[in-house]
Amino acid sequence: MRLIVTGGAGYIGSHIVCELNARTEHEVVVVDSMEKGSEVNLFPKNEFIKGDIADDAILRKVFSKNVDAVFHFAAWKGAGESMLLPEKYSINNLNGTLKLLTAMSENNCKNFIFSSSAAVYGAPVYLPIDEKHPLNQENYYGYTKVAIEENLKWYDKLKGIKYAALRYFNAAGYDTKGRIRGLERTPANLLPIIMETASGMRESFEIFGEDYETPDGTCIRDYIHVSDLALAHLLSLDYIVANQSSITINLGSENGYSVKEITSMAETVVGRSIPHKIGPRRPGDPAKLLASSAKARELLNWKPVFSDSKTLIESMRNVYPRG
Numbered sequence: 001m002r003l004i005v006t007g008g009a010g011y012i013g014s015h016i017v018c019e020l021n022a023r024t025e026h027e028v029v030v031v032d033s034m035e036k037g038s039e040v041n042l043f044p045k046n047e048f049i050k051g052d053i054a055d056d057a058i059l060r061k062v063f064s065k066n067v068d069a070v071f072h073f074a075a076w077k078g079a080g081e082s083m084l085l086p087e088k089y090s091i092n093n094l095n096g097t098l099k100l101l102t103a104m105s106e107n108n109c110k111n112f113i114f115s116s117s118a119a120v121y122g123a124p125v126y127l128p129i130d131e132k133h134p135l136n137q138e139n140y141y142g143y144t145k146v147a148i149e150e151n152l153k154w155y156d157k158l159k160g161i162k163y164a165a166l167r168y169f170n171a172a173g174y175d176t177k178g179r180i181r182g183l184e185r186t187p188a189n190l191l192p193i194i195m196e197t198a199s200g201m202r203e204s205f206e207i208f209g210e211d212y213e214t215p216d217g218t219c220i221r222d223y224i225h226v227s228d229l230a231l232a233h234l235l236s237l238d239y240i241v242a243n244q245s246s247i248t249i250n251l252g253s254e255n256g257y258s259v260k261e262i263t264s265m266a267e268t269v270v271g272r273s274i275p276h277k278i279g280p281r282r283p284g285d286p287a288k289l290l291a292s293s294a295k296a297r298e299l300l301n302w303k304p305v306f307s308d309s310k311t312l313i314e315s316m317r318n319v320y321p322r323g
């Protein structure tokens with residue numbers, strides 16, 4: 001098969017390319033604008049097309065040869081930023097994806113793996129969150145994911161494009177074999193921020209609130225290792241090809257860690273305290289998020305193996321400079 005990975009030089013996309021290279025014989029082509037992607041995340045064996053998926057010339061180049069499936073990661077992912085700059089998200093996340101789907105349809109490409117998010121659910125009505133949970137997204141970023149999922153249903157019905165919409169919980173960690181080393185620039189998520197602090201790249205970090213209704217007062221999240229995510233993507237492609245049917249599934253570890261638990265495990269892994277202070281709550285943060293990944297376990301026979309806090313943080317320790 002000839003596979004396209006958009007955003008394949010980025011954090012999650014590069015881990016998918018890495019697993020595809022290691023576990024399959026497929027030809028994998030990376031398409032990335034390099035606005036967020038890193039050169040160091042590219043593998044010499046993969047063809048690389050530099051450009052934007054919303055650019056017609058780039059789409060013509062991508063589809064100039066037969067494409068069997070597209071893995072789509074080229075999107076902005078700042079939930080907070082999406083509330084300030086919604087146009088950036090509508091142009092890239094919505095318009096870019098629709099152009100890509102249209103090019104697939106015109107070129108008879110029938111398989112699409114979509115990087116969706118637990119942001120589609122918003123504040124939880126019940127826990128753990130399964131795929132039947134109401135969709136009450138609280139930011140424009142989450143809305144773009146829902147809007148694309150809705151379009152995928154239509155492209156399936158009208159154009160026969162089968163899709164896997166994969167709703168990630170809190171993606172974290174790095175390839176445990178050290179094959180991916182590109183650090184995210186200006187990360188906004190807890191774990192890279194803690195690791196940057198441990199590395200001396202920033203002086204300290206802030207814990208956003210310790211008065212939540214959780215055992216230690218800090219927010220609980222479901223962290224999922226990016227290599228566990230990667231395997232689920234490979235299994236999803238196999239599933240939609242074999243069954244000729246689309247799926248929408250959660251990808252989480254079903255394990256919750258509080259901000260303080262993550263901080264204290266990071267301090268254990270690096271062997272010293274990591275400077276931080278307690279700050280006010282961040283608006284829009286629910287106290288606890290936890291996935292039910294029963295559907296992924298049943299349909300894909302998928303089970304996370306790297307998503308305990310120690311493995312997550314040790315795998316990041318390998319790529320961050322030792323300050």
Ligand code: UFG
Pocket residue numbers: 077079117118119120168169170171188189190191193205206207208209219220221259282285289
């Ligand atoms: N946090 C801090 N300090 C920081 C950064 C984060 O205390 O400097 C806390 C947050 O308040 C939250 C937890 O760490 O309680 C995790 O925060 P992240 O920003 O890393 O992640 P979120 O849970 O807010 O959101 C992430 C992705 C979303 C996705 C969601 C799904 O960024 O895109 O997980 O669960 F939708």
